[in-house]
Amino acid sequence: MDFLAALCQSNPTLGNLERNFESHHQWLDRALEAKADLVLFPELSLTGYMLKDLTQDVAMGLEDPRVQDLVARSSDCSLVFGMVEESRDHQFFNSMVFAEGGRILHVHRKVHLPDYGIFEEGRYFASGTSFEKISSRLGDLGLMICEDAWHPTSAWLHFLQGVQVLMVPSTSPARGVDTDAAELASQRMWRVLLSAHSIQHQCWSLYCNRVGFEDGAMYWGGSLVISPFGHPLAEAEGEVESLLLHRIESDPVRRARIFTPLLRDSHPDLVRRQLARILDDRDALQAQRNEENDREQIR
Amino acid sequence: MSRIPPPPGCNVELATRVLTAFLREEASKVGFQHAVLGLSGGIDSALVLELAVRAFGQDRVTAIAMPYRGSDPASLFLARQSAANAGAELIEVDISPMADAHLSAAGDLNDSEDAAVRLRKGNIMARTRMIVLYDYSARKRALVLGTSNKTELLLGYGTIFGDMASAINPIGDLYKSQVVALSRHLGVPQAIIDRPPTADLWQGQTDEQELGFSYDEVDSLLHLAIDRRYPEEKLIQAGFSPSFCQKVSALVQRNQYKRRPPLIAKLAHRTMNLDFRYARDWGC
Known part of the structure; x- marks a missing residue:
């Protein structure tokens, strides 16, 4: 594993698909010119975030020709972009599409x-x-979309499957200027969170956050590359559009896993047994409560 | 209430970056490159002016001072100082003829000692100023900037469709004490920072005297209650009196209507603001 990652810290226009498709092609031109192997966009990069009732209006199937035109650009790179995906049974997902070799290789639907x-x-x-x-x-x-990364199980499931690079597209709004801390509360928390993921799971974290405003909320950018040792190695400037380039290699993953063999020493079987017991106990307790409620109502 | 916690702090550099970017982006999205605001001689509008010149440039911001004949002359004096300090154009519009036309048409607004009359007169003046600002906005394609801070908005200490009217407001999420900190950072003239806050509804009026508590006290309470979600018993433990907590909480609740668009009677399947829900930045 040795590739150049390009994180596109973009500013999508809310609900304007035409403009956003156009800007995706322009970002791709820039990234390919820089000889990027992986081009990563933020969450919902084709639609903007604060969609509300626009959600259904901007939804597309994966076979949509505009989506396929973008996917076709992945013949020279691996491409990851965000969209509202409408399934055949008309459910709507906050999805990231991973395309490679001119076709869709994977779709992660935000959990x-x-x-x-x-x-x-x-x-x-x-x-x-x-x-x-x-x-x-x-x-x-592995992909985790924004809030996915706040649940430790998401990264751990990737870790167990052998993932070495966590991609975290995001739309994080700025909040917390009521202290004298040097940065936004949200930015500080993300850095701590992603460093912890990288340390615990001995993998690269590629955090791609968008910029711009929607209805007064500012997305703060600050896209970030964190090494498998938890060190932030590259960081995009906050608040402005920016293309962040960084080389990703296997060697630091290997060294981190030799220093501390956490993957070897993890006990997923123990988790399976204990989790099953916890869930069984919880179900039993719930069943008991339901029974008591039923009896109460009969009285 | 001497033991109460201090009011919220403010990272002034970060706040300046966010707020100037906010002004620039939210205005340009809707096609505006110029801004206009009412300049009262008080700290809130002086701060918005400083932010606006940083966001748009001095030659793209117009401040309008709108004294009434009964206004404290110090207000106009300080407004001029504020505009000169920011390097922005200042237009002075005497609203007396417009406001007087409303006052005399109402016919029953003569008793200046009556609190209800004072309030109605204050509202008429605030709405007259709003008309001047919005007419200028339409004439010069300049976006109207709001100057209400978070403390005022929460307490409802403002005139709906008057001084609360604006297109975008950069300081509506800053408590008064944070407004003071940011104003110091951005070089608002000291005389404006030192002046006791006043709505200038009558000579010698101050906000704190009218509200019955200090901004520092209420900012500290509101910050803990709203932003940090402290329940009432925790606030009392922190040193606030129960009666102060209840008074402030009642003001916040009672004035919710001022912070929301008018209610629409629901009849159809999709009703604006209930289940017809779009961001204001829809498509831009």
């Missing part, structure tokens, strides 16, 4: 949909159901 604060994804999207390793020509990669 953890935030529905609090300014977020209302649960109202509009259906959840994805798994975290799958992408066996790319570049190596073994």
Whole structure:
């Protein structure tokens, strides 16, 4: 594994597919000119984020000719972009498409949909159901879309499957200027979180956050490359569009896993047994409560 | 209430970056390169002016001072100082003839000692200023910038469709004490920073005297209650009196209507703001 990653810290226009497709092609031109092997866009890069009732209006099937035109550009690179995906049974997903060799190799549908604060994804999207390793020509990669990365199980599932590079496209709004800390509270938390993922899972983290404003909320950019030892090695300037380039190699992953063989020493079987027991206990408790409620109502 | 926690801090450099980018981007998205704002001689509008000249450039920001004949002359004096400091154009519009036309047409606004009359007169002046600003906006294609801070918006201490009217507001998420910190950082004239906040509704009026508490006290309470989600018992433990907590909480609740668009009676399957839901930045 030895490739040049290009993180496109872009500023999509809300609900304007035509303009966003055009800008994706322009970003791709720039990235390919820089000889990038992997071109990563932020979450919902083709549509913008604060979609609300636009969600269904901007949804596309994967076979949409505009999507396929973009996918065709992946003959010279591996390409990852975000869209509202409409399934054949008319469910809507917050999806990242991974294309390579001119075809779609994998689609990750966001599993953890935030529905609090300014977020209302649960109202509009259906959840994805798994975290799958992408066996790319570049190596073994994994995708977590924004909130996915806040749940430790997502990265761990990738880790167990052999993933060495975590790609984290994001749309993170700026918040927290009420202290004298040198950076936004949201930015600080993301850096800590991703460093921890890289340290715990001994993999690269590629964080691609968008910039721009939607209804007063600013997305702060700050796209980031973190080494398998947890060191931030490259960081895009905040708040402005920027193409962040960094070389990704297997050697640091190998060395990190020799220093501390966490993958060898993890005990997924123990987790399976214990998790099954925890869930069984929880189900039993719930069944008991339901029974008691039923009896109460009969009385 | 001497033991209460301090008001919220503010990372002034970060806030300046975010707010100037906000002004520039949200205005240009809707096709505006110029901005206009009412300049009162107080700290809020002085701060918005400083932010605006940094976002748009001095020659693309117009400040309008709109004194009424009963206004404190110090207000106009400080407005001029603020505009000169920011290097922006200042237009002075005497609103007396316009406001007086409304006041005399109403016929019952003579008793200046009556609190209800004072309030109505204050509202008429605030709405007169709004008309001047929006007419200028249409004439010169300049976006109207809001100057209400978070403390005022939460307490409802402003006139709906008057000084609360604007297209975009850079300081609506900053408490008054944060406005002061940012104003210091951006070089707002000291005389404006030192002046006790006033709506200038009558000679000698100050906000704190009218509200019955200080901005530092209420900012500290609001920050903990709203931003940090402290329940009431925690606020009391932190040193706030129960009566102060209840008074402030009632003001926030009672004035929610001022912060929302008018209610629409629902009849159809899709009703604006209920289940016809689009961002304002739709398509831009």
